[in-house]
Amino acid sequence: MSFLSYMINGISLGSVYAIIALGYTMVYGIAKMLNFAHGDVIMVGGYAALTMLLNANASPLAAVLVSIVVCTVLGITIEAVAYRPLRAAASPLAVLITAIGVSYLLQNVVLLIFGSNPKNFQSVIPVPDLKLAGGALMITGETIVTIISCIVIMTVLTLFINRTRTGQAMQAVSEDKGAAQLMGINVNQTIALTFAIGSGLAAVAGVLLCSSYPSLSPYTGSMPGIKAFVAAVFGGIGSIPGAMIGGILLGVIEILAKAYISSQLADAIVFAVLIVVLLVKPTGLLGKQIQEKV
C-alpha cells in the first residue's frame, strides 16, 4: 500500500515537472536554444496570478488568463530584445549566457517589486481530492488537473505542430532556418510565436506548480526549471511526448529514491539514473538520433 501511495506522490511531483518540461522542450525543439530563463518566467506567471487573486480579487480563471497574457508578452519581449540579436551569433553558447542574464534579471526585478518574503499561494484548483481504498490512497485535485492539463497540452501541441501550416513552418525552421526562409517562411515571426506559446505554457505551469506546492518567492522557478531541463533531456530534447514521460519518470524516481534508498541522497540518485539512461540511449528516451553528415 505504501508503495502505491509513493507512486501516486511521484506522479504528482512528476506531472509538475512534466508541465514545465513541455514549455522547455517546445522552445528547445524549435528555436534550438536552452532557455534557462524558462523557470523564472514560470515564477513571474505565479506572481501575476497571485497578484490578480489577492489584490484584484479576480476569479481563478481570470487570474490564470491574465497570467498567460503577462507571460506571453514577457516571452515575446525577452526573445526580441535579448535572444533575437544573437540568433546569428558565431556560437550558440552566446544566447545561453544571455538567457542566464535574463534569469538573474527577472529574479531581481521580482525581488524589488514583491520583496523577498515567500508568499503563500492559495490553490486555484476547484477539483476535490480523490480518495481510493477507503482513504488510504489519495490523489489531490491539483494532481488530477495537472495530469489532465499535461495530456491536453501534449496532444494539442503535437497536433498543432504536425497538422497546421504554422506548425509545419515551425518544424521547417527547426530543421534549417536558412532553407525555411527561402521557402517564404518568416523565421523571426515563427520563433517569436514559439516563445509566445512556450511562455504561455510557462504561465499555466506556474499556476499549477504554485497550486501544488503553495510557496512563491523570487527564486521559486530556478530549481524546478533545472529539474524540468533534466526531464526534457531525459525524454529526448525536442520531443513533446518525451518531455511528459521524462517529467513523470523524474518525479517517480525522485520519490522512490527518497522512500526506499536515502532521503539525503535522493538528488544524487536521480542524476545517476539520468546518466545511466543517457549512456544507454545517448539522445534520451524518445530523442531523434541525428546522423552526422560528412
Added chain:
Amino acid sequence: MKKNSKIFRQNLITYGMVIAAFIVVQILQSTGHLSSLFTGLLVPICVYVILAVSLNLVVGISGELSLGHAGFMCVGAFAGAFFTKCTQDTITMVPLRFALAVLIGAIAAAIFGILIGIPVLRLKGDYLAIVTLAFGEIIKNILNVFYIGRDSNGFHMSMKDQFSLGMEADGKMLLGGPQGITGIPKNSSFLAGIILILITLFIVLNLINSRDGRAIMAIRDNRIAATSIGINITKYKLMAFTISAALAGMAGTLYSHNLATLQASKFNFNTSILALVFVVLGGIGNIRGSIIAAVVLTALPEMLRGLSNLRMLIYAIVLIAMMLFNWAPAAIDWRSRLKERLKHSRANGKEAA
C-alpha cells in the same frame, strides 16, 4: 616559423599582462593605495581566472559544453583543505604544505576528471552538457552527507551523521556533512594565486600550441575528418577534459584556503554557470579574454555595492548588454565600421601632418 613567433609573442603578452597586473597591485599595496575590499578580492579573482581558463580548455579548445565544472573545483577544494586540516600539526612549513595541498587538490580533481570523462565524452552536445551537470550535482550531494573525524584510533568515516562515527572523546571533526570543513588556515595569497595562474597559462597555452592541442582542435572542428586521419578521439578529448579538471581542482584549493569555511553547497549549478559566463563573455577559445572577463565579472558586483538594492539588477542588465555587445552580429558590424572609420581618420590625420 613566422607563425610560431607570432604565437610566441601573443603568449608573451598574456604572461606579461598577468605579471604586470601583479606588479601594479604590489606597488599600490605597499604604498597603501589599495582598499580592503580590493585586497580581499585579489585571491577570489585569481581563483576565477584559473577556473575560467581551465573551462575554456574544454569549451573553447575541445568544443564540449560542460555545465559541471564547479564539481571539479569542489573536489579540489575539499581534497586540498582536508589535507591541510590533517597535516596542520605535522607539516609546519606553510608554503610547502600549501603547495602539497594544491597538488593533491589537482590530482584528486584529475582522477575525477578521468572517471567522469570516460563515460561522459561518449555523448555529444547538450546531452554531454547535462551529464556534466548531473555529475557536478552528484559530487555536491554526496559531499553533503560525508562525515569524517579523527581521534586517537585514526580516521572514522560515516555517511549518516557525526554520531555514527563513534569517536573517542578526543575526536575532532574534519569534514562535517553540510557544515563542510571549518577552521581552514588562510594560506592562499595573491602571490600564490598569481603563480598558479602562470602555471595554468603555461600548461594551457603550451597544450594549445602543441601537436596534441592541434589534434584536440581538429576533433572540435571536424570529428569525422579527424577520425579519418587516425586521431584517437577519446584519448585527446579525455586529455583536455582531465587537464581542465585538474586546473579547476587547483582553483578549488586556492579558494578553500582563502576562507575559514568550506561548504559543498557553494559548488552548485550557479558556480558552474558563472565559469561558463566568463568563458563565453571573454570569447570562446580566447584565453586572454577569459582572464579579462573573469576579473571584470568578479569585481563588477562589488563595484556596484553603492547601488545597494539595485545592485544585482544592474549586474544582470550589464551582463546582458555586454553579451549583446560582444556577440550580436549587428554589434560586431557596428564595431568594425567604427574601427574602420577611426583608422581612416587616423590615416587622414597622418597624411595631413
Added chain:
Amino acid sequence: MRNWKKVIGVAAAAAMTVSMLPMSVFADDAATFKIGGIGPVTGPAAAYGSAVMNAAQIAVDEINEAGGVNGAMLEFNPQDDEHDAEKSVNAYNTLKDWGATMILGSVTSAPCIAVEAEAANDNMFLLTPSGSAVDCITAGDNAFRVCFSDPSQGTASAQYIGENGLATKVAAIYDSSDVYSSGIYATFKAEAENQPFEIVAEEAFTADSKTDFTVQLQKAKDAGAELVYLPFYYNEASLVFTQAAAMDFSPLWFGVDGMDGILSVEGFDTSLAEGVMLLTPFAADAQDDLTVNFVAKYQELYNEVPNQFAADAYDGIYIIKAALEQCGATPDMDASTLCDAMKTAMTEITVDGLTGAGMTWTADGEPSKAPKAVVIENGAYKAM
C-alpha cells in the same frame, strides 16, 4: 586585438581605480559610531537578511532620535552577501573601507564563520544576530551572538519534549544540506537518547528538493509518530503543513526559532499551523510594550509582520548600545581599541530585549536567556 577588449579593459581599469581608493578618506567629520551590517538581501536567503537590515535600521533610527549613544549618533550600513561566504568577506572588507568599527552580522551561519575569521584577525567587534552555528563565534574573543546556538536549541527541544511527556514516538524531518537545520538536528538526536522518547523516523531533504515532503511525511506517519520535529525555516514548514493536511496526518508539530514567521507568510492558511509548538525567544503578538511598539513600527515601514530574525537584529543594535555605554566608548576610538573595550563590556551588561529579558553574555560570546516555548492557538502564538 579586437576593439571591445580595449573597451572592457578601460572600463575595468576605471572601475578598479575607483575601488582601490581607500574609502576612509571620504569619512565625514561628524563623528558617529559606524556599524556595518552583513546579510543576504538577494538570493534564496534574502528574506532573512532583509528582515535583519530593516529591523536594525529601525533600532538605529530610534536610538538616534533619542539622542544617540554617549552623545554620538549611530550610523548603519547594510551590505549584501547573497548567503555566500566569499561575498560575505567582500561585504566585510567594503565595510572596513567605509570605516565600520563594529559588525552586526553575518546573518546566516556559514558566511558568518568566514567573516568571523577575518574579524578576529582584525580584532573587530562582531555581534551576529542569527548566526547560530557553534563556529560562528569561536575564531576569536571578539564575537558574540544574540540568538541561541544550534546545540542549545537542539538540546532544549529534546528536553522540552521529554520532560513534558509530549510524545513517546518522535519523527524528525530536517534539511541535510543546511548548516542550521542539520546542526540543530544533530544535537537533538544526541539529547534524545537521554530522554523518554524514541526517534522512530529521521528523514532528510535538501535545498534542491524542498518542495515535496510527501515521502518524509508518509514515513513518519507509517512509523506511528505522535510528534514530528521540524528544525528548519518557516517557508518549508508552510509546505509541510499543507501537504500533511492533504494526507490527513496530524501529529503534534514541534519547531525551532526558524519556524517563527509562519503566521505571517502572506496568504498562508494559519489553521494548518494550529497546535504547532515552537521554541522561540520572540513572538510577534506578545503584548509587552517593547514588542507592540516594534511590530507596529516594522509593519508601518515595511508592510510585513517582523519575524525572529528582525527581533534578533533589533535587539542586536540595542545590545551594542548598552555595551557602548557600559565602556564609555567614543566614536574616535579605532576598531581594535573599541573591540577590546566592548569585549569586557559585553560580559557586564544585562539587556532586556524582544528576544528575552535579562540577557547576559559570557566571555565566549554565548547569550544566556531562557528559551520560550509557544504554541499556535487560534492563529496566534500563546506562551506555554
